[in-house]
Every structure is written in C-alpha cells, then in structure tokens.
Amino acid sequence: MNEAVLLLILAVSFLGWKTKNLSGSGAIAAFFTGITVVSAFGWRGLVVLGAFFGTSSLWSKFRSSAKAEIEKKLAKTSERDWQQVLANGGSALIFSLLYIITDDAIYMLGAISSLAAANADTWASEIGPLSKSDPISIRNLARVEKGSSGAVSLLGTLASLAGSLLIALVSILLFKEISIISAILITCAGFFGSLADTMLGAYLQIEYRCHRCGLVTESPEHCGVKAEGLKGFSFINNEFVNFSASFLAGFLTIMISNVIR
Numbered sequence: 001m002n003e004a005v006l007l008l009i010l011a012v013s014f015l016g017w018k019t020k021n022l023s024g025s026g027a028i029a030a031f032f033t034g035i036t037v038v039s040a041f042g043w044r045g046l047v048v049l050g051a052f053f054g055t056s057s058l059w060s061k062f063r064s065s066a067k068a069e070i071e072k073k074l075a076k077t078s079e080r081d082w083q084q085v086l087a088n089g090g091s092a093l094i095f096s097l098l099y100i101i102t103d104d105a106i107y108m109l110g111a112i113s114s115l116a117a118a119n120a121d122t123w124a125s126e127i128g129p130l131s132k133s134d135p136i137s138i139r140n141l142a143r144v145e146k147g148s149s150g151a152v153s154l155l156g157t158l159a160s161l162a163g164s165l166l167i168a169l170v171s172i173l174l175f176k177e178i179s180i181i182s183a184i185l186i187t188c189a190g191f192f193g194s195l196a197d198t199m200l201g202a203y204l205q206i207e208y209r210c211h212r213c214g215l216v217t218e219s220p221e222h223c224g225v226k227a228e229g230l231k232g233f234s235f236i237n238n239e240f241v242n243f244s245a246s247f248l249a250g251f252l253t254i255m256i257s258n259v260i261r
Contacts, residue, residue, distance in 0.1 A: 005043060009034040012050070021057040025082035033089040040096035041108060044174040048112060049092070051170045052119045055163070056088075059126035087239035088118040091247040095254075105177050106257050110250035112178075113186045116167040117193025117249035121242065123163030124194055128156020139202045149218065149238075150202020164190030181260075185253055193249030200241045206232035 013031040016022035022030055030053070037045040086093070091114035099107035128135065134143045135151035144151050165187050172183040208217050208227035218238055220227055 005038055005046065006035075009038065009046070012053075016053070016057070019057075020079050021060070022085070023079050023081040026080040026085045029082035029085035030089070033085065033093050036093050036096045036100075037111070040099045040111070041175075045096070045111075047174060048115060048167060048170055049089070051167060052088075052115045052122075055166065056119065056122040056126070059123060062126070063130060083239045084242075087242035088122065088246065089115070090243050091118075091250050094247070095250050106254050106261070108175070108177065109182055109186065109257055110254045112167060112171045113189040113253035114193070114246040114250035116164040116186050116190025117197075117246040118242065119167050120160040120164035120190045120194035121197045121245060124156040124160035127159035128153050131155040137202065138198060145216070148216070149205050149207060149241075150198055152198060160194040161187075161191050164188075164194065182257070185256060189249040189253040189256075192252065193245045196248050197241055197245035200236070200244060201238075204232055204236045205238065205241050206234050206236055 009031055013022065013027040013034065016030060017024060017027040034046060034049060037049050041048075080088075092111045095107045095111035095114060099105075099111065129146040131146075131153040133153065134146060135148065135153040135156065136142070137144045137148065137151045139150055167190060168183040168186040171186060172178045172180070178186075206218070206220075207230045208220055208222070209215070209230050210217060210222035210227050211225055212223040215222060216230065217227060220234075
C-alpha cells in the first residue's frame with residue numbers, strides 16, 4: 001500500500017468525523033476497515049467501500065429534518081460510532097482478511113456481497129421512512145410507525161434492491177474477476193441480507209417501551225429512565241442484526257459460488 005492511498009483513507013475518515021457522519025471511535029474503525037480492504041483488494045476495494053460509505057452518508061443527510069422523529073426510536077443517531085461501523089463493515093473486514101490469507105477470489109465475492117447487504121439495508125432505512133404511508137410490520141401485517149424494526153414499505157424495499165445493485169455494478173466495472181453471473185449473485189445476496197435484517201428485527205431484536213412517554217424504542221433508556229422490554233433478546237440489538245445480516249449475505253455468496261464454480 002502506497003502512502004497516497006494511506007493518506008486518502010485517513011483523510012476520508014477524518015472528513016467523516018468533521019462532517020459528523022462518524023464519531024471519533026467510528027472514524028478510527030473506518031480507518032482500519034479501509035486499510036484492511038485496500039490491503040486485500042487495492043484501490044478498487046476502496047472504491048467499493050467508498051460507494052457504500054459515501055452514498056449511505058448522503059442518504060442519511062437527505063431530508064434529515066423529515067426523519068428527526070424517527071431517531072427518537074433508535075438507540076443511535078446518524079453519527080456512526082465504532083459499533084455501527086463494524087456492524088456494517090465488519091463482515092467485509094473478515095472476508096478481506098480471509099482473502100489475504102488464502103488468496104481465493106471467492107472471499108472477494110463474500111466481502112462485496114456483505115457490503116451490498118449493508119448498503120441495501122442502509123438505503124432502505126434512510127429512504128424508506130420518506131414514504132408517504134406508514135410501513136407494514138411483517139409480524140402481524142399491521143401498519144406501524146416509521147422507523148419500527150421489522151417493518152417494510154414499497155419505497156424502502158425498492159431502495160434496498162437499488163442499494164445492493166449499485167455495489168454490484170460498481171464491482172463488475174472494477175474487477176475483471178467478477179462476471180455478470182457473480183454480479184447478479186451479489187445483488188441477490190445483498191437484497192436477501194437486507195430482508196434477513198428485517199426478519200431478525202421483527203422477531204429477535206430487542207425493543208423497549210418508555211414508561212414516561214410511551215414511545216416504542218430500541219434504546220434501553222428513554223426520558224432519563226430505564227425502559228420496559230417488549231420483545232426480543234437483550235443482546236440482539238441493531239448492531240448485532242446489521243452484522244449478522246451482512247455476514248449472512250457474504251456467507252451465502254461463498255456457499256453458492258463454491259457449488260457453481
């Protein structure tokens with residue numbers, strides 16, 4: 001890795017911190033994730049990672065005032081800390097390390113698919129709430145408040161598919177190792193990862209209710225008091241779900257690629 005690329009990763013991480021897209025810990029996590037991905041795939045890997053981080057950051061700022069109420073339901077804000085960075089990029093980091101160790105291109109597909117899933121989920125989370133109608137819970141098919149875990153909307157679903165497709169298109173343009181079939185697989189795996197995220201959010205992710213204001217939230221504390229658990233497991237928070245879904249997308253791609261290659 002040359003010094004110019006190293007400085008670029010450092011600059012992007014610093015810029016993410018200055019623009020409040022990343023916290024201090026988030027910037028450090030993003031820096032080391034970028035170093036690992038570039039060590040595995042060179043500048044092309046950095047472009048794919050940048051496509052995810054850049055577009056996700058843009059969508060998080062797009063019409064942010066319209067999404068301000070939704071943030072009250074979340075345990076975290078749009079300023080990503082190290083947990084959120086690794087929840088979305090940790091799977092790509094793991095598959096990148098496996099590629100470095102084995103030099104097997106199948107782990108490249110795993111890394112890219114995990115980023116496709118992270119991008120799909122982020123686009124759905126940032127664009128879906130802008131829908132005119134409330135989403136539908138997949139648990140009971142009832143309309144629920146925007147920002148609720150395990151809920152879907154047509155706009156959010158289309159955004160999810162578009163987010164996964166973008167990563168696949170960027171990758172097929174950059175990597176000669178990625179065929180049209182591989183790009184289709186990446187798109188489908190990324191979209192599937194986003195759906196898995198929704199399923200985990202609906203049935204397993206922890207959810208609370210505030211005793212004071214009655215708001216259903218992902219945060220264990222609200223209005224300065226401890227919130228009451230409604231469903232899910234305490235250790236399965238949003239970061240756990242995000243990481244699991246993106247890892248599942250990468251793992252699925254690796255398994256299918258092993259069968260067809």
